[in-house]
Amino acid sequence: MQIDDSRPIWAQLVDEFRRRIAVGHWRPGDKVPAVRELALELGVNPNTVQKSLAEVDRLGLTTTERTAGRFVTQDVSAIRAARAALAATTADGFAAAATGLGMSLEEATRLLEQRWNARKDDQ
């Protein structure tokens, strides 16, 4: 993960942890790594990690059990919603860039379809 120093780090960590859950890098029911472990992995302050994980709790993607620690939610609808939100943000980025290049929705859709299929052929 690349950290942008000009934006609050805690918010970037929230995005990163949501992404990990949305793409299944952290699976439903998995134990979330300890705060210090994440701080060392990402090279950031443990308090910042703590604050971000609390926000991910608040979003309903993780739950904290007093003694056992923090776990990824088993609620698939919450994870599905996180995935949808991540996809929407990515789509927004593409839409904004395509608009900036002066493309119509039709052209952008055709281009997306073309690239999508080319990518499938590559695999």
Added chain:
Amino acid sequence: MTIPAVEVTNLSKAYRGRPALRELDLALPQGRIVGLMGDNGSGKTTLLKILAGVLSDWQGTVRIAGHAPGAASKALVSFLPDASFLPDAHRPADSIALFERFFADFDSGKAREMIDFFALPWDRSLKEMSKGMREKLQISLAMSRRARVYLLDEPISGVDPASRDVIMRGILQNFDDDSLLLVSTHLIQDVEQIVDAVVFLKDGSVLLSGTADDLRDEHGMGLDSLFRKVYAS
């Protein structure tokens, strides 16, 4: 209500009439990593020395976990000065023995672990070590005390970027949640991501201070850029 780890009120210090700190106010809670930043001569080292209890003859109020600087506060403070404080002939084991004798809160097992983490040679004396190695040894010793307040004066200056990374990792790994770590540096980029809060000093006063993420949010820039901006104005 917990007592701040460091509380400074109206602190002034002059060297032969030349002011180094001017009516400085500062309160820092425990459990934080705080960057003390400022250009040369801004008062960083003077402030750290006063907090460490090694400078006298200043005006104002200073409290370390409630104690005025003295024997009681020194027992709670681990100070890493910017100049080398270990004899040249020392090998790491000699320095560990020295710290064990001097400091009741010193954990020699932790020091050995950190020295191994930094991959320092056990068979070399300080004289035979590079500057980066000496710095790593001193940090290993300073961080291996179970102190309430850690004061690190320029722990990464004069060290190559790869070593700086390793040093910051070592500090991060060994930082205790109940303590305060105050680290002075002019290399803001290297500590940018690990500090909770920053204090910018200029001409012996606090120019700007705050939580790192709040400052990024408020100014829309990193601490390094912010530092350049506020010093230029």
